[in-house]
Amino acid sequence: MRNTVISLYQSSHLASLIPMMQSYIVQVVQVLSNVSAEEDVAFSDISLKLATDIIGQSAFGIDFALTKEKPHFDLNMDKESQAFIKENVYSATSLKMDLSGSFSIILGLIMPFLQGPFQQVLKKIPYSGDWRIDKTNMRLTKRLNEIVSKRASEKKESKDFLSLILNEREKNELARNMYTPDYISALTYEHLLAGSATTAFTLSSAVYLVAKHPGVEDKLLEEIDRFPKDLVPTADDLQHKFPYLDQVIKEAMRFYPVSPLIARETSQAVEIGGHFLPKSTWIWIAPGVLSKDPNHFPDPHEFQPERFDPNCQEEKIRHPYAHIPFGLGPRGCIGQKFALQEIKLTLICLYQNFVFRHSPKMENPLQFQYGIILNFKYGVHLRVVKR
Numbered sequence: 001m002r003n004t005v006i007s008l009y010q011s012s013h014l015a016s017l018i019p020m021m022q023s024y025i026v027q028v029v030q031v032l033s034n035v036s037a038e039e040d041v042a043f044s045d046i047s048l049k050l051a052t053d054i055i056g057q058s059a060f061g062i063d064f065a066l067t068k069e070k071p072h073f074d075l076n077m078d079k080e081s082q083a084f085i086k087e088n089v090y091s092a093t094s095l096k097m098d099l100s101g102s103f104s105i106i107l108g109l110i111m112p113f114l115q116g117p118f119q120q121v122l123k124k125i126p127y128s129g130d131w132r133i134d135k136t137n138m139r140l141t142k143r144l145n146e147i148v149s150k151r152a153s154e155k156k157e158s159k160d161f162l163s164l165i166l167n168e169r170e171k172n173e174l175a176r177n178m179y180t181p182d183y184i185s186a187l188t189y190e191h192l193l194a195g196s197a198t199t200a201f202t203l204s205s206a207v208y209l210v211a212k213h214p215g216v217e218d219k220l221l222e223e224i225d226r227f228p229k230d231l232v233p234t235a236d237d238l239q240h241k242f243p244y245l246d247q248v249i250k251e252a253m254r255f256y257p258v259s260p261l262i263a264r265e266t267s268q269a270v271e272i273g274g275h276f277l278p279k280s281t282w283i284w285i286a287p288g289v290l291s292k293d294p295n296h297f298p299d300p301h302e303f304q305p306e307r308f309d310p311n312c313q314e315e316k317i318r319h320p321y322a323h324i325p326f327g328l329g330p331r332g333c334i335g336q337k338f339a340l341q342e343i344k345l346t347l348i349c350l351y352q353n354f355v356f357r358h359s360p361k362m363e364n365p366l367q368f369q370y371g372i373i374l375n376f377k378y379g380v381h382l383r384v385v386k387r
């Protein structure tokens with residue numbers, strides 16, 4: 001699969017996606033412009049709508065049109081969009097890593113070999129955690145399958161994830177055998193989740209953290225204001241003209257890493273740190289533990305973007321694998337550059353127009369739900385101050 005779609009995530013293609021990304025970001029700015037300074041905005045919901053619209057357009061050639069809505073889930077919001085977003089969020093967050101997960105997931109932590117058989121039984125018991133997860137996943141898969149079937153019948157020539165996969169399937173026997181309808185369905189589902197909830201979480205946590213640190217906000221605004229407001233940054237501008245923004249994003253991802261665990265399986269017996277691991281051992285890497293290690297990040301619980309300044313001694317001597325929010329190696333995140341382009345464009349456009357303050361209703365400290373992807377327990381609620 002990686003080989004089929006890798007060209008989508010290379011710099012030359014990503015640069016061509018800037019106008020599309022910017023068009024959705026401008027819609028968010030318009031929505032936020034209509035919010036009064038005393039009103040709370042569910043910023044984490046808006047980020048998720050934005051990220052879903054962008055992945056919908058770039059991966060599936062579909063306009064979900066979620067960013068056109070008002071910032072809250074309310075009665076005016078079209079029911080289809082509301083259900084779609086809720087299913088998307090539920091799917092991303094229902095795979096829990098702690099004892100609040102479904103019974104089969106908890107069992108999998110203790111006795112992995114029993115997880116599969118038990119899951120098959122539990123998902124048939126109405127209202128059990130496994131039943132709810134299964135039902136939601138089936139509904140979301142059904143919606144995505146409808147999109148896939150429609151696109152397959154249209155035979156549209158466009159450069160997006162789905163077209164590349166469907167075209168590859170047309171081309172040769174081998175790909176036809178590999179890209180079965182079930183496999184395409186699973187890939188589409190994975191792509192939607194991987195590309196929306198992660199980016200949305202990172203955007204929200206960056207804005208939340210900047211609002212909490214006025215010194216960082218001042219420095220960031222100074223950098224962003226040096227760039228003409230009437231121009232859309234090019235890929236080159238994004239790479240070279242916003243070094244402090246880079247540092248803010250890296251530090252936000254260190255502070256709240258969205259992927260709590262990265263999985264690997266040993267392809268042969270190996271010894272790591274004095275531990276002998278036989279072939280086929282599962283290894284779980286925890287980026288969040290690495291990113292709070294004071295040996296790599298002094299004062300790890302302080303939000304200090306400057307620690308990623310290339311001229312800073314801490315950055316110069318840090319182990320290259322101490323900060324791995326996108327994983328690493330040949331199975332590292334395929335969408336890393338895509339996500340960073342989207343996050344940078346969004347933050348630039350937002351801070352050109354607004355600053356944000358925490359809603360008085362927000363809990364302190366921030367509470368999380370620990371799933372396969374980290375999520376906010378109650379969301380990020382902000383007040384929007386026009387600049």
Ligand code: HEM
Nearest residue numbers: 194195198199202259325326327328331332333334335339
């Ligand atoms: C801030 C945003 C994101 C973060 C933090 C993130 C993080 C990750 C991590 C940690 C992995 C596992 C890597 C490993 O095992 O070494 C991963 C895999 C993956 N990500 Fe992302 N991701 C983000 C955005 C995206 C986006 C926007 C897309 C799609 C456009 C995407 C698509 C994928 C896919 C398809 C994989 C599986 C790759 C494979 O197994 O070969 N991700 N991501």
